[in-house]
Amino acid sequence: MLTSMLSDAETPLATPSGRFGISLGDLGKSRGLEIGCAFSGHTDPEYRLLLAHHCRLIVPEWQLKPRFLRPRRAAAYNFGPSDAIAGFAASNKMALHGHTLFWHEEPIRWARSENVERVKRDYGGFIRDVVEHYSQAVSWDVFNEIVGERQPLRDEFFVQTFGLQFIDHCLRITQEHAPSARLVINDYNLECGTDWSLAKQDHMLRLLEQIKAIGSPLHAVGIQGHLSSIHKASAPSTMRFIDRLADLGLDVFISELDVNDSTMPADIAVRDIEVAAYYEEFLTAVLSRQSVKRLVFWGISDFDHWVVRRQTREKRRSGKARPALFDDQFRPKPAFQAVTRALEGAPRR
Numbered sequence: 009m010l011t012s013m014l015s016d017a018e019t020p021l022a023t024p025s026g027r028f029g030i031s032l033g034d035l036g037k038s039r040g041l042e043i044g045c046a047f048s049g050h051t052d053p054e055y056r057l058l059l060a061h062h063c064r065l066i067v068p069e070w071q072l073k074p075r076f077l078r079p080r081r082a083a084a085y086n087f088g089p090s091d092a093i094a095g096f097a098a099s100n101k102m103a104l105h106g107h108t109l110f111w112h113e114e115p116i117r118w119a120r121s122e123n124v125e126r127v128k129r130d131y132g133g134f135i136r137d138v139v140e141h142y143s144q145a146v147s148w149d150v151f152n153e154i155v156g157e158r159q160p161l162r163d164e165f166f167v168q169t170f171g172l173q174f175i176d177h178c179l180r181i182t183q184e185h186a187p188s189a190r191l192v193i194n195d196y197n198l199e200c201g202t203d204w205s206l207a208k209q210d211h212m213l214r215l216l217e218q219i220k221a222i223g224s225p226l227h228a229v230g231i232q233g234h235l236s237s238i239h240k241a242s243a244p245s246t247m248r249f250i251d252r253l254a255d256l257g258l259d260v261f262i263s264e265l266d267v268n269d270s271t272m273p274a275d276i277a278v279r280d281i282e283v284a285a286y287y288e289e290f291l292t293a294v295l296s297r298q299s300v301k302r303l304v305f306w307g308i309s310d311f312d313h314w315v316v317r318r319q320t321r322e323k324r325r326s327g328k329a330r331p332a333l334f335d336d337q338f339r340p341k342p343a344f345q346a347v348t349r350a351l352e353g354a355p356r357r
């Protein structure tokens with residue numbers, strides 16, 4: 009009998025033993041790895057049980073983004089939706105990761121100014137308010153996707169106008185108001201073997217060297233890991249990149265792992281095996297590095313997954329997307345067994 013639907017701030021969800029297989033969170037913990045998942049706040053009780061069983065860390069999927077939290081200077085902070093997700097995490101003894109204090113896709117345009125002191129005051133005030141509200145957060149994506157592919161930094165107002173001074177200020181303000189949180193810079197397309205992905209790795213490494221040189225606080229880099237069936241991930245290139253990050257004293261979080269099966273065969277049995285092999289090959293490679301400390305799935309089930317939601321707009325050859333470890337009825341797919349094998353084979357860190 010499934011535990012009845014509990015509100016976010018009540019007793020933890022208890023999963024009938026064996027229902028969802030070995031807990032990925034427990035398996036990860038035995039390897040010194042944090043296992044987490046993005047969560048949309050969906051109220052389905054089985055979905056919440058699945059998350060509570062497998063995840064030891066939760067990331068609000070969009071409710072902690074700058075524009076969502078405070079779209080206008082005069083607006084009060086829209087903390088309600090992220091409070092609900094934080095309540096679910098707390099009730100189930102899960103850690104909370106804050107994603108994200110800066111993202112060009114969800115900017116706080118009201119903080120824009122040509123005057124750097126005004127930007128420091130306004131953007132710094134936003135960061136202070138948010139990280140103090142979620143003082144329980146164990147880590148923050150201070151920046152999401154600020155590195156460029158064809159140029160060192162993304163063509164975005166704050167980053168282009170103020171550069172390292174702005175980046176340093178945001179990192180220092182975050183540390184000042186969240187002194188025990190690990191600070192992260194997160195980005196995508198760092199795992200492909202293409203020339204533009206290698207260029208992006210170099211741009212990230214240059215930025216990190218500058219950040220370390222001026223003593224800005226930074227603890228980890230998020231490699232999002234949205235594995236594409238179009239631009240195949242390169243395990244060797246990703247491992248070399250992780251090693252160079254380790255040389256800078258930085259940990260790595262695989263921060264948004266999923267497999268987009270858009271160009272894989274339409275046959276579900278064949279496609280599920282291909283998706284599973286992709287997860288296993290990539291994770292076996294990156295988890296061989298002990299500086300990889302966290303693995304977050306950007307959706308654990310096809311039931312509530314951004315790739316599935318988005319596919320209404322996306323041209324697909326292969327029918328309904330099946331990117332996750334569990335299908336839309338929370339049944340384990342070959343990808344779940346594949347991830348379990350990769351975790352079992354990973355060295356302790």
Ligand code: G3I
Nearest residue numbers: 046048069070073107113114152196232234264306314317
């Ligand atoms: O469900 C609500 C609906 O109730 C509401 O009426 C509607 C209008 O506001 O919004 C709906 O929520 C949308 C949500 O996706 C679910 O569809 C949000 O508006 C929309 O912003 C949200 O998009 C998210 C996107 O980031 C932008 O924030 C995706 O869920 C999320 O998966 C995606 O995640 C990003 C990472 O942050 C960064 N890396 C790439 C990754 C995938 O794009």
